[in-house]
Amino acid sequence: MKAIFKRELSSYFHSLSGYIYLGVFFLLSAYYFVISNLMVGSNSVAEYFQNMVTTLMFLIPILTMKSFAEEKKQKTDQLLFTLPMRTSSITIAKLLASYMVFAMGIMSTLVFIIIISFLGNVDMYTTIGCYIGIFVAGTTFITLGVFISSLTENQTTAAIVTYAVLFALYLVTYVADYINNDFLTGIIDAIAIFSRYTNFTNAIFDPSAIIYYFTLTFAFYEFTLLSLTKDKVD
């Protein structure tokens, strides 16, 4: 598993995808920092992190699109899935590599928190809550992206479908306001993954939201395994 993890992590920086992801992420983070904090003289991190999570909707597909799709296209999956290694180990190694690059991007935003702290007091509990929220939400989005990548051998298709699914889940949050049916509202509430993140930015530490994100992450992980082990010896 360690070999796959190292190879996957280094491939982000042998190709441009890692640099593109981190570069664009940092630039957008800087932009949101400027408009949410510097221009209005605010030391609140809530709006900054709220904007960040919608950014992930566009950027996570870049991170995950080649995860399994490229292996299928290059036929390197015939090496991977004939190694003396379970498909679960291979999947976890790839997920951890994606999480690591994602974490690098999130950690780079600490520089803005430090700058805000010079402008005024930073609410540490809200800040910590926002970081926890964005990490758990990010891992869910990444696992979804890796699952979609496992369904196709075209990176572009994987990226577009991941973006479309995340965008649909984002829009669903607003649709709920216009529905009066309890059953439909319940379903929408179950899939409104962006709305649960809002509690973190409102300084509400909601353990049920963390459980929700971890449950979804695990579900997408299991779907990935199902997709990959179909018709294989594992």
Next chain:
Amino acid sequence: MLKVDKVTKCYKDKTVVDHVSFEIKKGHICGFVGPNGAGKSTTMNIITGYLQATSGTVSIDGLDINSQPMKYRKSFGYLPEFPPLYPDMIVEDYLNFVYDARRLAAKERRVQVDEAMEMTEIAHVKRRLIKNLSKGYKQRLGMAQAFLGKPSLIILDEPTIGLDPFQIVQVRNIMISLKKKHTVLLSSHILSEIAEVCDEIVFINNGNLIAAGTEKELIEKNLKENKYMIKVSNESINMVHGVAAKVSKDIRVKKIDANVFECSCNAGQDLGKQLLGTLIADHVQLTEFYEKTNSLEDVFLELVTK
């Protein structure tokens, strides 16, 4: 060594591999031959665990693919039809990665990787990016990764496909060097290569195993004719049928070209000397006469057109 027992693979309403069974003894090189779409790659994918068989079993040295999948996978090295290479890696790093991913002993990695590179003659390009390698080097790198850890069984799926003649010779020399030291399952369309390298051959067509044995056994069992090629001058073209009929009514004459004829008789009848003697005695102007040696190509054509 390798035992494939009644392996079957079905997709919806189509059976692509149908109760295929064969064994390869330790230290033998077995050729796996069949036309395109015969089921060779599917069978090899089942042997490697990349595909699940619908029924049947595969085992290597008694290790069953389904009950001991991880131990089973450690016992073979595999070169698929398209070498599984990462273009963004350098050669040495790629081999180190495959070595580690195969969970082989870390302290022997350097020695094993160096040996695999020496064996496939790619050591001088070990710092080169894979995407910058020629097709021949990529194929040899694919073989090198299959040799890592000196597995009991090496599976090569069409290792010379798409290579130029010089590269084919290089790869073939590597395969010949494997003889006796390794057990190899090799699939190829190039029957001359199979004949040169393999101890035994398995023929597959339409998902069915249609013949198996050594080259000599296959020829004796499947080719039931002696054939003689005759080339005559223009003036003697019309004499050939008459001469053949004179020797024996069992000789069948087939015109191959304007001046070239193929005369065939049943394997038990060795009529070559009589035919040549009669041609000379009747003053047929012969430019060429030889007995056509039966080859694997002939066996292949005979079996797949049945």
